Amino acid sequence: MTKRLFWEDMYMVKAEAQIVDVREIDGRYHVLTDATIFYPGGGGFPKDRGKINGKEVLDVYDEGGNIWHVLPEPVEGKAFMEVDFMHRYDFMQQHTAQHLLSALVHDMAGGTTLSMHLGDEYSSIDV
Structure with a gap:
């Protein structure tokens, strides 16, 4: 199981981990590390972006319980990870704002949040 460093410190933007496995699938390299700062998405929060060993992470x-990082080229040995913090921080702020707005709608009008969308261009809350 991959250790989730992003749960320990959401402001961690750089980390080093050991590469455990690399699999080539459809010309892309799926890399498993013993620990990661890359959030794989979920709970209304998008996947992190960034680089491993200078190579763009295409997917997470x-x-x-294992978090895989998809890269355009193979890597081995140590994984030097760097998360695009501005992207992460933008969505941290949007996520917090959604909770605040949903609480206000609930308290002031009795409404409940049915769904939400967080995005690069806009966010929406359905109540």
Whole structure:
């Protein structure tokens, strides 16, 4: 199971981890590390963006407790990770704002949040 460093410190933007496995699937390299700062998405929060060993992380996903990072090229040994913090922080702020607005709608009008969307261009809350 991958250690989730993002749960310990959401402001951690750089970390080093050991590469445990690399699998080539459809010309892309799925990299498993013993720990990660990359959030794989979920709970209304998008996946992190960033780089590992200077290579752009194309996707991040959780498979049975293991977090895989998809890269365009193979890597080995140590993984030097760097998260796009401005992207993460933008969504942290949007997520917090959604909770505040949903609480106000509930307290002032008795409404409940049915769904929400957080995005690069806009956010929406359905009540």
